[in-house]
Structures are given as structure tokens and as C-alpha cells.
Amino acid sequence: xxxxxxxxxxxxxxxxxxxxxxxxxxxxxxxxxxxxxxxxxxxxxxxxxxxxxxxxxxxxxxxxxxxxxxxxxxxxxxxxxxxxxxxxxxxxxxxxxxxxxxxxxxxxxxx
Amino acid sequence: xxxxxxxxxxxxxxxxxxxxxxxxxxxxxxxxxxxxxxxxxxxxxxxxxxxxxxxxxxxxxxxxxxxxxxxxxxxxxxxxxxxxxxxxxxxxxxxxxxxxxxxxxxxxxxxxx
Numbered sequence: 001x002x003x004x005x006x007x008x009x010x011x012x013x014x015x016x017x018x019x020x021x022x023x024x025x026x027x028x029x030x031x032x033x034x035x036x037x038x039x040x041x042x043x044x045x046x047x048x049x050x051x052x053x054x055x056x057x058x059x060x061x062x063x064x065x066x067x068x069x070x071x072x073x074x075x076x077x078x079x080x081x082x083x084x085x086x087x088x089x090x091x092x093x094x095x096x097x098x099x100x101x102x103x104x105x106x107x108x109x110x111x
Numbered sequence: 112x113x114x115x116x117x118x119x120x121x122x123x124x125x126x127x128x129x130x131x132x133x134x135x136x137x138x139x140x141x142x143x144x145x146x147x148x149x150x151x152x153x154x155x156x157x158x159x160x161x162x163x164x165x166x167x168x169x170x171x172x173x174x175x176x177x178x179x180x181x182x183x184x185x186x187x188x189x190x191x192x193x194x195x196x197x198x199x200x201x202x203x204x205x206x207x208x209x210x211x212x213x214x215x216x217x218x219x220x221x222x223x224x
Contacts, residue, residue, distance in 0.1 A: 036213075043115070043201050043215025044154065087153060099213065100170075101146075101153030 004088045009106045012082075018075040020105050022088030025069045032091055033064060034099065035073045037084040044087065044101070047073065078109045112137050115216035117202050123222045124192045132187040132219050134202030142205045143185035144169075144213065145177060147198040154201060160185055192223045 005023040012018040024033065035047040048055055048062045050071070055062045061074040075082055087104040118133045134143065141162045146154040146169075156169030160179040174196060176188045185204075189196060199220050203213040 041199065041218065043203070043217055044213070045215070046212040099154075099156070101155075103151070103153050 004090060004102055006086075006088050006102065006105045008103065009108070011108050011110055012075075012078045014080060014109050014111050015077055018078040018082065018107055018109070020073040020075075020086050020088075020107065021070065022072070023070045024088070024090050027068050027090050029068075033062065033071050034089040034091060035060070035062065036087045036089065036099070036101070037082075038087070038104070039081075039084040047086075078107075080109050080111065083107060083109045114138065115202055115204055115214050117200075117216040117219050119219060120217070121220045123224065124189075125224055126193060128192050128223075129188065129190050130192065130221075131189075132200055132202075132221075133184070134186065134216060135184045136202075136204040136214070137183065138204065138206075138214065139182070140204035140206050140214070141182070142207060143179065144203040144205075145175075145185070145187045146201045146203065147171065147196075148201060148218075149198050157187065157200075189221075192221075194223045197221060197223045 032049050032051050034049040036044040038044045048057055048060050050062045050064055064071045085104040085106050087101050089099050115136045144159040145157040148154045155171050157175050158169055158177040160166045163182045166177050178186045199218045201218050202216040205213050
């Protein structure tokens with residue numbers, strides 16, 4: 001599986017968009033990008049995933065560069081409840097049977 | 112639905128003691144997983160069960176055993192606890208192995224002294 005690189009921490013003002021970057025320069029053609037978050041030591045929560053097209057759901061948007069070497073998770077209007085650690089994971093194929101979590105980005109939403 | 116439940120929430124063991132962590136899901140999922148998370152670290156997979164009756168090792172299986180008791184329940188056993196097993200343990204499940212989203216339980220905080 002490709003390794004991912006994320007900044008250890010970021011701040012975002014409440015109500016503004018939070019843009020969380022992830023580098024995965026060694027990603028293979030069949031590897032998906034997943035995003036999860038973990039709020040204050042709770043179990044991780046799935047956010048979104050994608051292969052090469054941009055994706056959007058009710059929680060977030062995922063922008064994947066054309067060369068697929070990096071991606072950005074966008075929370076369009078961050079709230080205090082979005083304060084969490086965000087994990088970017090790449091995994092071969094559509095299966096999620098073995099997710100390798102790194103240390104993620106700690107996002108702090110500031111009032 | 113309760114989703115994924117784990118018991119106990121907290122546990123303190125002495126070195127050498129044994130215990131079983133329980134996990135159950137009520138979503139009729141086929142696949143279940145056990146992870147551990149050490150302070151400041153991401154999650155690491157211990158064991159998983161792709162379907163009832165099967166189990167496989169993950170990244171860090173040493174010192175653990177698992178049992179897929181039925182479709183709902185997947186237990187993790189520490190036969191002889193060591194301080195290095197002090198961690199937070201998370202159970203997760205998915206409808207199938209070929210799926211995008213894992214559903215996680217609230218975790219069990221284990222301290223081994």
C-alpha cells in the first residue's frame with residue numbers, strides 16, 4: 001500500500017472551509033483514497049473515498065489531483081464538532097478489509 | 112440499532128493475567144476486525160474475520176487470539192497480558208470485505224501494570 005503524508009496539525013476558523021491535504025506520491029492505479037476521522041478517542045468514522053474522480057457527500061468533498069499523487073479533503077463549513085484527527089489512507093482495490101492508519105492531521109476548529 | 116458494541120469500556124490487568132474483550136454488532140455484517148491504538152498513534156490491525164468461521168492475522172497479532180463466535184460476535188483474548196499491550200482496542204465491522212466503510216465501536220481502554 002502507498003504511504004501517505006499529512007501535516008500533523010491544522011487550525012480552521014468556525015464557519016470557514018477546512019482543507020486537509022494528503023500526499024500519496026507512490027499511489028498505484030488501483031489504490032483508492034479513503035478518509036476517516038476520530039473525534040476525541042472515539043472509534044474512527046468513515047468520511048469519504050475516491051479513486052480518481054472528485055467526490056462529494058453530505059459530510060465533505062474529496063479532490064484528487066489528476067496525477068493522483070495528492071488529495072484534499074474539504075469540510076465546507078467547519079464547526080466545533082469537526083475538531084478531530086483526520087486520517088488519509090490508501091488501500092488497494094475497493095475492499096476495506098485492511099485499513100492502515102497513519103498518525104493523521106489533528107484539526108482544531110477555533111470559535 | 113446499537114451498531115458495534117464493546118465490553119468492557121475500561122480494564123486494568125496485572126502482568127500475566129488473562130482476559131477477553133467482547134465485541135458484537137447488530138447490523139448483520141459479515142466481516143469484523145480488531146485494532147489497537149497506542150497513545151499518539153494510528154490504529155493497527157490485530158486480527159480480522161472476513162466471514163463467520165474464518166479469522167486471519169493482521170499487522171500485530173502476537174500475544175492475541177480471536178474467536179468468531181457467530182456472525183454477531185468477535186472476541187479478542189489476551190492469554191498473558193504484558194505492559195506492552197496497554198492500549199485502546201477498537202472493534203469494527205463491514206457488510207463484506209469488499210466495501211468502503213468500516214463501522215467502529217467505542218473502544219476498550221486496557222492498562223496492564
